[in-house]
Amino acid sequence: MSTEATPHIPGLSIASVERETGLSKDTLRVWERRYGFPTPERDANSERLYAPDQVQRLTQIKRLMDRGHRPGKLLALDDAALVALDAARPSVLAASNVPQLDSWMHLVKTHDSEAFQRQFYREMAKRGLAGFVQDIVAPLITLVGEAWSRNELGIFEEHLFSQHLEKMFRTVLANMSPQQGSPRVLLTTLSGEEHTMGLLMVEALMVVEDVCPVLLGPQTPIEEIVRAAQLKQVDAVCLSFSSAYSPTLSAQGLRDLRQMLPAGIELWAGGYGVKAIRKPIDGVCLMPEFKDLYDCLAKWRTEHGHEPVSASVISLPVTPK
Amino acid sequence: MSTEATPHIPGLSIASVERETGLSKDTLRVWERRYGFPTPERDANSERLYAPDQVQRLTQIKRLMDRGHRPGKLLALDDAALVALDAARPSVLAASNVPQLDSWMHLVKTHDSEAFQRQFYREMAKRGLAGFVQDIVAPLITLVGEAWSRNELGIFEEHLFSQHLEKMFRTVLANMSPQQGSPRVLLTTLSGEEHTMGLLMVEALMVVEDVCPVLLGPQTPIEEIVRAAQLKQVDAVCLSFSSAYSPTLSAQGLRDLRQMLPAGIELWAGGYGVKAIRKPIDGVCLMPEFKDLYDCLAKWRTEHGHEPVSASVISLPVTPK
């Protein structure tokens, strides 16, 4: 047993920190140069080694940035000020209109699966599927994410919560067989965006509106999205972006896809990640809020003459098997 | 309508190519320097612009690399040789005992969703759930994976296939409510193993056998697996490993987990990835084949005297919320 003063906390490599915080290697290096933070040690090969507490501070800063704060200000603050900012959270859910969410969070923390299930279906029956998704599920996902990043929740609880949600969505959606309806919309995410829950929520909202969603799951390369859109003869492609996905990358990806997608097929983008995109993109419909989806739909329907679905379906050439 | 000779295909930025191919920016730059490929144009700001066909070639190279080929060789080859390499591929399922699988593959390739669904449920009714999973689903997943790596199948088809499978499993499982039963088994994968389908297959087999599975989804860190196992009071933890997961990592992970898991909780491991583990691991039950699951179960049941669950449940201290 050595009694060395430094208890040898090795620290994380720059790649690990990128994974943990979501800040790119370039950003980490340029912050160090410009603001003097973080201040990683170096290993034998003079590569950066970040101390765990600095990584935690970086995560905190990233979270505040996602809320709209600017790095220049944040990096000048001390720990106390950061914590203060964190606590006074005009979080996305500032004035939650559903005080009930606390009791939901309690169910998540105590991982009471059965109570959870019951509560889900009860609430869904009360509010209707669309209201349930918008007022309960979406805020709850945000809350769970925040609680996790504040270390109030383990990965286990988070995973179990996701599984319950997924099970519920798939059960509900399976019984609504959206084989027809219009428009036909392809649902997926770009490579690098793994979050599926946004897609399931959108699918639920669409099914209620008599849209015909084609769920493709996450992480489809743009080339394949184009191919899928053509083969499945959809009217629109709808992408989902979580807050973890870099706004620059999402904008870039949307431009790339818009360029390759036939002009007749619309391109919609939803999810928290879209809120960070300020400038509109030509030919892309940004839907930062759920309600924007309805606007998009209404617009499409008026533009394409909203005569009964059956007529247009029959008039379309059906591809033989 | 312009009749310009160059239809102005600007190409993709290095960030987009990273997203599409999965090759890091650093790698893309160093390949250009070392091997003279790719050869991107430059935009006004002298930043790289990759032509679409070069991006396609890069994805092809990446696919072959995932199969074990080395970049130095691949980058020296011409297009014809690459395609040839693509085709040459021995199948694991040499003598398929179900000739019918070809017709299944045809359905995958033509992405005929409705025929697919019908076929699923028909076959399930014929063979029973367990037989269906073992004789149809599992081989089919392998075939689809192989066809993809041989470039006979797009990502689109592969994703759609997965979505159908997932939908089917979740629908079937939802209606079998495995709230009780014994043993209680926690289902998950280690961090880095993203494949969920193995877990769903195992869950299906277990439900039929009156086991009570607790599905946690993929990628749970070891520490959290231990916590989950204790909080959910399971009798065993069952991990799934796909063939993509490194055998060294799986063996290491299993040893680590076995060490941290209370002795009373068993540890089982299944999936193609397990076949590559030669040496048995102390205290871990390896199940390279589906039938081994039944052996494991039988063994547990005789060892724990298969008296009704109720007795042991009542005698256990229930944690208050």
Place this chain on the structure above:
DNA sequence: TCAATACTTTGTCCAAGACAAACATGAGCA
């Protein structure tokens, strides 16, 4: 046939500089 050695390949990291897009600020005007 297997294990230890030396050699080659390959991805990631580093430095400091450059620049455009996003953001903030202030002026001019209804």
Place this chain on the structure above:
DNA sequence: TGCTCATGTTTGTCTTGGACAAAGTATTGA
């Protein structure tokens, strides 16, 4: 007060070329 336009600042990403260790391959020796 509320709006738009011009100017200045902040900030992330891209650039080059060099370096090195981890992983893979080949060679040697038991």
